[in-house]
Amino acid sequence: MVQNGDSVLLLDRQHDQFKGFIPPGGKVEFPESFTAAAIREVKEETGLEVSDLVYKGLYEYVNPERNDRYMIFNYLSKSFTGELLEHSPEGKPVWVTIEEAYKLPMMDSIRRRFPLFFEEGTFEVQVEWDNERDQEGKMTVRRT
Numbered sequence: 641m642v643q644n645g646d647s648v649l650l651l652d653r654q655h656d657q658f659k660g661f662i663p664p665g666g667k668v669e670f671p672e673s674f675t676a677a678a679i680r681e682v683k684e685e686t687g688l689e690v691s692d693l694v695y696k697g698l699y700e701y702v703n704p705e706r707n708d709r710y711m712i713f714n715y716l717s718k719s720f721t722g723e724l725l726e727h728s729p730e731g732k733p734v735w736v737t738i739e740e741a742y743k744l745p746m747m748d749s750i751r752r753r754f755p756l757f758f759e760e761g762t763f764e765v766q767v768e769w770d771n772e773r774d775q776e777g778k779m780t781v782r783r784t
Contacts, residue, residue, distance in 0.1 A: 641757045648757075649724075651732065658747060660746045661741065661750075664686050664733075674713045675715065678693060678713070685730045685733070686728060688721070689720060691720070693716070694715060695762065696715060696756065697762045699711075700712065700767070702766060703769040703771065714756075763781065763782065763783050765782075
């Protein structure tokens with residue numbers, strides 16, 4: 641998440657199954673670190689070079705039946721340089737106020753963790769995947 645005063649930078653993503661407004665992000669390319677991946681993904685998707693990242697928390701899906709885990713590491717940066725891209729492959733980068741962001745269409749997983757970026761401390765959200773229903777099941781949220 642990139643924050644500038646009372647605004648955040650979101651991508652207006654309108655392709656595939658992940659439609660809605662999302663913070664920049666993506667996958668870690670081995671052997672890069674999680675922080676290096678976050679910095680690279682923000683640059684690729686928005687044109688901005690972020691620094692002084694603060695680890696905010698972990699959002700993970702666990703699938704006990706398949707012994708599988710998918711982890712999303714969440715960072716916040718208030719330090720950046722550069723100009724926004726006109727065209728991004730992941731969606732148009734736009735600055736919106738935090739208050740406005742709550743009214744925008746977002747995937748449930750993003751909407752759940754969005755307010756956690758602006759709280760003191762860190763968070764851990766664990767969601768168990770329900771294979772039978774092919775949907776999210778039990779969810780546990782911890783704040784530290």
